[in-house]
Amino acid sequence: MSFAVKRMKKRKNAAGVVLISIGMILIASALALTVYNIWDDSRAGAEANEVLEQLDEVIKEAVKQPSSGSTDLQSPGVVVDQVGPPAYEEYIPDYLLNPGKNMPSVIIDGRRYIGKLDIPSLNISLPVTDECTLTLLKKSPGRYSGSVYLHNIVICGHNYASHLGRLKNILVGDTVIFTDVDGNVFEYSVSEIVTIPGTGVEEMKAGDDWDLTVFTCNKGGKARITVRCVLKK
Amino acid sequence: MTKKFLPCILAALLCLTSLVLPIAAEDTYALNIDFMFNNGPVGGAQFSVYRAIEPKDDAFALTDAFAGYTVDLPEDADDPRWSVIAETLAAYVARDGITPDASGMTDAGGVLRLTGLEGGVYLIIGETVILGDVMLLPKPMIVSLPYTDAEGNVYFDFTVEPKCENRPIPSDELERRVIKIWKDDGNETLRPHEITVQLLCDGDIFDERTLNEENGWGYTWTGLDAAHRWQVAEKEVPDEYTVEITQEGITFTVTNTCDNPPPPPPPPPSTLPQTGMMWWPVPVLFGAGILFCVVGAAAYVIRGKKNEKT
Incomplete structure (x- = not known):
């Protein structure tokens, strides 16, 4: 066997080794990404829980001070038409007198939070930031648009298992609760679950038959699982 | 008559x-x-x-x-x-x-x-x-x-x-709250950073408070003598605004209105926020990796057998 032939055989064997190596690298990348995603999910959940603890303290303090805007937590979801003519000394929550007011907020770890979102059927309890940017969404869900007081709030969150990843399992009729930082509690019932494309900016805000909307990405990331809720009377 | x-x-x-x-x-x-x-x-x-x-x-x-x-x-x-x-x-x-x-x-x-x-x-x-x-x-x-x-x-x-x-009468001490409402859609830049409200006791200025974003444009006075009449006035009405003051329950609402036409709103973003994790590359990478390994292994084995024959 000449030297040239030997060299050619060696090269062809090397091509197989290269292909296998590339394959191993790709598999390793898939595994690394999986590990990262699991770690990132766990981190996001832990950070949200830390904020939630502080937020709960803020809300507890607010409820202790009746003039800060708290309503009776035993009667959640107070709406304007449930309030009769005010007695001379009655305290009326600010948001009923001025539904257009900016939602009150507190700053925790440099981020501004407007309240917390609870979905008991999915065992979800998460803080909600005043806005939603990619950076903020890595910590907790955020307000995409609207206001609880104007009955048009839209909240979005990452589909981490520790955030809103379980939203796909929610059912019509399930309860969703939003508590603002003044301790006002708004209890909703899921009325509709729809899927909206990632470009459906107008569609997300459309309609007046809902009071609160929560959305997150589907598994592929192209569409948004969208949960419409109505305030319980 | x-x-x-x-x-x-x-x-x-x-x-x-x-x-x-x-x-x-x-x-x-x-x-x-x-x-x-x-x-x-x-x-x-x-x-x-x-x-x-x-x-x-x-x-x-x-x-x-x-x-x-x-x-x-x-x-x-x-x-x-x-x-x-x-x-x-x-x-x-x-x-x-x-x-x-x-x-x-x-x-x-x-x-x-x-x-x-x-x-x-x-x-x-x-x-x-x-x-x-x-x-x-x-x-x-x-x-x-x-x-x-x-x-x-x-x-x-x-x-x-x-x-x-x-x-x-007699009554307990009173509480009075004041909140500020801005009606100026699209003209928010005209708002002052703060305004001053006055609590009037039988017409005399009893207290002045500054309302701003920091205190949520609201303030509550406590421990007020129930034997007096309490009212609220805005000390100076901001330029280009008018004022209305109402009372409901213990809360005075000071509303400043600006009737300037609002500027056109900025164009909305074309897509909704990306709220998905990077899971989709995992099966792609894994599948491609398996494919490369299989092809590589096949190439290695087949070539090896050919080499043995020659």
């Missing part, structure tokens, strides 16, 4: 319709204030009337004494905002001690008759009255002289019945 209307606030609003008619039949007019509580007359109640508004060029305008207050007068005589204007101007009258055009005390029959009044729109303000164990606080109201009713009848001698709030 006297006619009584209930509720009096509706009368006050309806009577403004008279302004669309020329004031010419008589030079002066009479106003009777009939103050009742629990169907009984209230004597000894002090009332003052201020000619605050006058018809001008088919619209309403503040008189010289009130020209410094930047309130937005409704165009329609039956606009419910007139009661808000009355409440707003009453706080400024109390704070600034404006001299009334006429004043007096109700007699034993609960009636105060004021005569010789010039034509115009009058602000009627009553002082707090202690009646047994009850404190009566008449609500400010606005009435036009002469008055024209819905049928077009013109009254040169008109009677109103002021409404009042009442609370038992």
Whole structure:
């Protein structure tokens, strides 16, 4: 066997080794990404829980001070038409007198939070930031648009298992609760679950038959699982 | 010619319709204030009337004494905002001690008759009255002289019945809250960073507080003496805004309105926020990796066998 032939055989064997190596690298990348995603999910959940603890303290303090805007937590979801003519000394929550007011907020770890979102059927309890940017969404869900007081709030969150990843399992009729930082509690019932494309900016805000909307990405990331809720009377 | 209307606030609003008619039949007019509580007359109640508004060029305008207050007068005589204007101007009258055009005390029959009044729109303000164990606080109201009713009848001698709030005395210490509302969609940049509100105790400035974003544009006073009348005024109304002050329960709402046309809103983003984790590359990478390994292994094995043969 000449030297040239030997060299050619060696090269062809090397091509197989290269292909296998590339394959191993790709598999390793898939595994690394999986590990990262699991770690990132766990981190996001832990950070949200830390904020939630502080937020709960803020809300507890607010409820202790009746003039800060708290309503009776035993009667959640107070709406304007449930309030009769005010007695001379009655305290009326600010948001009923001025539904257009900016939602009150507190700053925790440099981020501004407007309240917390609870979905008991999915065992979800998460803080909600005043806005939603990619950076903020890595910590907790955020307000995409609207206001609880104007009955048009839209909240979005990452589909981490520790955030809103379980939203796909929610059912019509399930309860969703939003508590603002003044301790006002708004209890909703899921009325509709729809899927909206990632470009459906107008569609997300459309309609007046809902009071609160929560959305997150589907598994592929192209569409948004969208949960419409109505305030319980 | 006297006619009584209930509720009096509706009368006050309806009577403004008279302004669309020329004031010419008589030079002066009479106003009777009939103050009742629990169907009984209230004597000894002090009332003052201020000619605050006058018809001008088919619209309403503040008189010289009130020209410094930047309130937005409704165009329609039956606009419910007139009661808000009355409440707003009453706080400024109390704070600034404006001299009334006429004043007096109700007699034993609960009636105060004021005569010789010039034509115009009058602000009627009553002082707090202690009646047994009850404190009566008449609500400010606005009435036009002469008055024209819905049928077009013109009254040169008109009677109103002021409404009042009442609370038992003695009472616990009071709490009063003030919140600020901005009505300036699209013109938020015109807002000052802060405004100052004044708490008035029987017309005197009791306290001043600054409202801003930091305190949520709101403040609560506690421990206030229940034996006094508490009102709120905005110290200086921001440029390009008008003011309205209302009270519901313990809360005073100071509303500043800017009627400038809003600028066009910025174009919305074309996509919704990306809220998905990077899971989709995992099966792609894994599948591609397996494929490469299989092809590579196959190439290695097949080539190895060929090499053995040769």
